[in-house]
Amino acid sequence: MDESPAIVAISTPPGRGAIGIVRLSGLKLDHVVDRLFRPRQSSRGGRGLKDRRFHVGEVLDGNGVSIDTGMLVWMCAPHSYTGEDVVELHCHGNPRILSAVVDAAIRAGARAAGPGEFTKRAFFNGKLDLVQAEAVAQVINADSERALLAARKLLAGELSERLETIHELILRSLSHLEAVINFPEDEVEVADMARVSEWLQDALARTHRLVEGYSCAARVRDGLRVAIFGRPNVGKSSLLNALTGRRRALVSPEPGTTRDIVESRLELGGMTMRFLDMAGVRGGTAGVEAEGIALAWQAVKSADLTLLVVDASARLDAEDAGIRTELDASGCAYLVVLNKCDLGVQCEWAEDGAHPRVSALLGTGLDGLKRRLAALVEEWDGGEGVMLMAQWQRDLLESVAGELAEGLQALRSGLSLDAVAFNLFEATKVLDGILGGDAREDVLEKVFSSFCIGK
Numbered sequence: 001m002d003e004s005p006a007i008v009a010i011s012t013p014p015g016r017g018a019i020g021i022v023r024l025s026g027l028k029l030d031h032v033v034d035r036l037f038r039p040r041q042s043s044r045g046g047r048g049l050k051d052r053r054f055h056v057g058e059v060l061d062g063n064g065v066s067i068d069t070g071m072l073v074w075m076c077a078p079h080s081y082t083g084e085d086v087v088e089l090h091c092h093g094n095p096r097i098l099s100a101v102v103d104a105a106i107r108a109g110a111r112a113a114g115p116g117e118f119t120k121r122a123f124f125n126g127k128l129d130l131v132q133a134e135a136v137a138q139v140i141n142a143d144s145e146r147a148l149l150a151a152r153k154l155l156a157g158e159l160s161e162r163l164e165t166i167h168e169l170i171l172r173s174l175s176h177l178e179a180v181i182n183f184p185e186d187e188v189e190v191a192d193m194a195r196v197s198e199w200l201q202d203a204l205a206r207t208h209r210l211v212e213g214y215s216c217a218a219r220v221r222d223g224l225r226v227a228i229f230g231r232p233n234v235g236k237s238s239l240l241n242a243l244t245g246r247r248r249a250l251v252s253p254e255p256g257t258t259r260d261i262v263e264s265r266l267e268l269g270g271m272t273m274r275f276l277d278m279a280g281v282r283g284g285t286a287g288v289e290a291e292g293i294a295l296a297w298q299a300v301k302s303a304d305l306t307l308l309v310v311d312a313s314a315r316l317d318a319e320d321a322g323i324r325t326e327l328d329a330s331g332c333a334y335l336v337v338l339n340k341c342d343l344g345v346q347c348e349w350a351e352d353g354a355h356p357r358v359s360a361l362l363g364t365g366l367d368g369l370k371r372r373l374a375a376l377v378e379e380w381d382g383g384e385g386v387m388l389m390a391q392w393q394r395d396l397l398e399s400v401a402g403e404l405a406e407g408l409q410a411l412r413s414g415l416s417l418d419a420v421a422f423n424l425f426e427a428t429k430v431l432d433g434i435l436g437g438d439a440r441e442d443v444l445e446k447v448f449s450s451f452c453i454g455k
């Protein structure tokens with residue numbers, strides 16, 4: 001990015017705060033800073049602004065008039081986030097002040113930054129690879145403890161390292177193959193080809209592990225979908241409200257109250273749970289209620305877990321049993337929750353003592369239910385090895401796996417080594433694309449368009 005002009009953006013969130021930060025990046029920022037900032041005499045010390053030090057002074061409008069008293073820190077190229085000169089102006093966190101500073105910077109020759117443009121420059125200047133650039137957005141957007149941890153692993157380069165290991169195994173195989181292709185007269189040991197095959201199998205297994213971890217990663221990032229399901233009037237909406245501590249869904253003694261799906265979130269066991277309340281299921285319905293029931297079944301089938309709520313104060317209803325049979329048949333993971341226990345427990349399912357007993361009305365038993373749910377999180381999390389991939393990364397890795405499998409197949413069936421080498425070469429190209437060595441415009445667009453301005 002030779003002729004990249006200086007860019008400027010507000011880097012703190014919209015609204016008021018104790019401080020607000022305006023950030024600039026450019027190849028040389030001296031001329032912009034001269035017009036934007038006048039250090040206090042004492043802070044100038046006769047030696048000008050120093051690299052990586054805070055300086056107190058007046059933030060100027062570009063014509064020498066003060067907008068605010070604030071602080072400036074200057075990070076000289078190349079040791080900065082973007083690899084260019086980076087300057088941060090820390091002002092009072094009033095949106096008027098901050099936008100006046102941005103205007104002043106623009107008058108002094110900078111231009112307004114687009115979404116993710118600082119990180120894009122960091123990427124182009126080799127400060128981060130594309131996987132890490134994507135991770136920056138994930139770190140900012142993570143909304144649970146586990147999502148944040150996973151995003152930080154990406155930013156620290158754990159996924160990049162794994163991809164590089166795969167890349168390395170393929171390159172090693174390729175260079176072996178090329179040697180054989182170019183010097184066929186040198187007797188090649190059969191053992192050599194066996195080693196190539198081992199490397200490729202290792203690469204394929206590693207790729208598969210990453211691809212398979214995607215669904216866990218998506219759950220860690222987006223939250224678990226937990227459907228609250230059951231007959232009408234058993235207290236599903238009451239349970240949604242009680243669990244999440246918000247009055248999100250309407251509650252009434254009238255069966256058939258809820259029709260649409262209502263979502264409310266809560267972090268449990270470090271993971272976001274997206275509780276979904278829905279219409280109660282019963283036979284003989286028509287119209288909007290029947291539509292609501294169809295929606296509910298759909299949601300249950302795509303949920304990670306279902307809470308099958310029953311009214312424990314009454315004998316079991318044939319409809320409860322019917323719903324449970326259907327859940328069993330469809331292979332959905334579910335947990336029976338006995339509600340309305342404050343009215344006494346009559347329900348046959350309570351006899352084995354295995355199911356959580358709650359009263360959504362009084363709030364009793366909810367801690368126990370939350371502990372059960374939090375314990376389940378470990379099952380969904382996928383453990384240490386799971387990498388928080390974006391879908392486009394997963395898709396590209398699938399094509400790496402495809403090329404590797406084809407290459408291995410060709411090697412085993414004794415096809416020409418050129419054919420094998422071709423597959424391996426394709427696989428390395430795709431891996432380069434993921435890491436950004438050979439990034440396509442559409443991939444860059446995907447990564448950086450999800451950023452906020454100022455990052």
Ligand SMILES: Nc1nc2c(ncn2[C@@H]2O[C@H](COP(=O)(O)OP(=O)(O)OP(=O)(O)O)[C@@H](O)[C@H]2O)c(=O)[nH]1
Nearest residue numbers: 232233234235236237238252256257258280360361
């Ligand atoms: N005693 C008692 N009443 C409850 C409890 N939970 C819910 N209720 C009452 O049961 C009635 C139905 O509650 P809702 O939460 O609307 O039930 P629902 O399952 O969402 O019903 P639909 O939306 O019609 O399917 C309301 O009158 C609630 O106050 C509970 O734990 N104990």
Ligand SMILES: [Mg+2]
Nearest residue numbers: 236237257258
């Ligand atoms: Mg309801």
